[in-house]
Amino acid sequence: MISAALQTVPKELTEAARVDGARYVRIVWSVLLPSIRPVLITTTLLAFIWTFNYFDLVYLLTDGGPDGATRTLPFVIWETSLKFNRFDYAATYSVLSVLITGIAIGFYMRVARKAQK
Numbered sequence: 001m002i003s004a005a006l007q008t009v010p011k012e013l014t015e016a017a018r019v020d021g022a023r024y025v026r027i028v029w030s031v032l033l034p035s036i037r038p039v040l041i042t043t044t045l046l047a048f049i050w051t052f053n054y055f056d057l058v059y060l061l062t063d064g065g066p067d068g069a070t071r072t073l074p075f076v077i078w079e080t081s082l083k084f085n086r087f088d089y090a091a092t093y094s095v096l097s098v099l100i101t102g103i104a105i106g107f108y109m110r111v112a113r114k115a116q117k
Helices: 004-006 013-021 024-037 037-052 056-062 073-083 085-115
Strands: none
Touching: 004 024, 004 037, 013 024, 024 037, 037 085, 056 073, 073 085
């Protein structure tokens, strides 16, 4: 998605920055990043949600990892409810998961509204 967004940036913008004497870092920071900002925000939100909800990789590859280093919230919910039979804690963790995801989506909606104005 980021590669496609970079291809949509008009070449005239980067060429104009080069003519004005901007170096590569300044072109990236002042021309390219503002041009692809909506795509970056969307990609970041989707990546957050996808990685936040990892269960299968953690379960299959590491089973929580060495000393719980790779445990994610969905893995903790599964472990608490089905391994330890603590459904009350699992329900609390589930509500927490929904709230965190809702906050991330709310943040995205706020940024998306600002970008449209």
